[in-house]
Amino acid sequence: MTGQFVDLRFAWPVGLTARVEFQETGESKTAHGVESLVFRSSHRMRVEKAAEGIRVIHDEFSVLPATSAEGANSPSTSSPSEEPESDSDTQVGDLLPDLIVDGTGKLVRIAGTERLRADALERMSKGAEQSPDSRARLERFIAHAVSDDALMARATRDWNALVYTWTGARFPVGVFPTSTPVAGTSGPTSSGQISVTPRIPCD
Numbered sequence: 754m755t756g757q758f759v760d761l762r763f764a765w766p767v768g769l770t771a772r773v774e775f776q777e778t779g780e781s782k783t784a785h786g787v788e789s790l791v792f793r794s795s796h797r798m799r800v801e802k803a804a805e806g807i808r809v810i811h812d813e814f815s816v817l818p819a820t821s822a823e824g825a826n827s828p829s830t831s832s833p834s835e836e837p838e839s840d841s842d843t844q845v846g847d848l849l850p851d852l853i854v855d856g857t858g859k860l861v862r863i864a865g866t867e868r869l870r871a872d873a874l875e876r877m878s879k880g881a882e883q884s885p886d887s888r889a890r891l892e893r894f895i896a897h898a899v900s901d902d903a904l905m906a907r908a909t910r911d912w913n914a915l916v917y918t919w920t921g922a923r924f925p926v927g928v929f930p931t932s933t934p935v936a937g938t939s940g941p942t943s944s945g946q947i948s949v950t951p952r953i954p955c956d
Contacts, residue, residue, distance in 0.1 A: 757925055763916070769798075772797060773795060796811050797812055816876060850863040866901050873899045
């Protein structure tokens with residue numbers, strides 16, 4: 754902190770461990786029409802040293818039963834392998850690869866993608882009897898939804914929004930309004946506020 758300003762710098766320590774809660778809303782086609790679903794999961798995030806800086810590892814993924822927007826358990830997700838292409842990729846949207854990040858907080862590359870595809874296959878085939886055709890459809894869906902390109906795009910979007918965009922920023926202490934352009938538009942903006950409170954580092 755400098756005077757009445759807070760200077761943000763990237764300083765994730767090796768050994769950091771946290772439990773991350775994930776929630777996303779999607780849609781699924783059922784015999785009764787389109788159903789809004791809520792997907793919830795959690796995973797462990799931990800930081801290890803890497804040649805480029807640090808490796809942010811995501812593992813121990815735990816998935817809760819999908820629920821409808823009204824909160825009831827959704828029977829339409831009991832056999833996700835039957836029609837995987839009809840569902841949003843929210844079924845695998847919580848799966849994040851390991852992130853290799855340099856000392857400035859910039860995402861360099863991803864790793865551990867084969868493990869994620871294996872996790873996705875196990876998750877979506879669990880408790881379902883599969884024919885060779887349905888298994889092949891499921892594998893094609895996972896190859897697309899959990900491809901290296903899809904994982905890199907998701908990791909870059911999330912990391913930049915949650916971490917890297919704030920690195921090097923300076924904010925005055927207090928509460929002040931913000932406005933951000935809505936993605937894909939040149940006019941409308943989303944507004945909110947940021948509260949900045951100084952703290953004393955534990956180290």
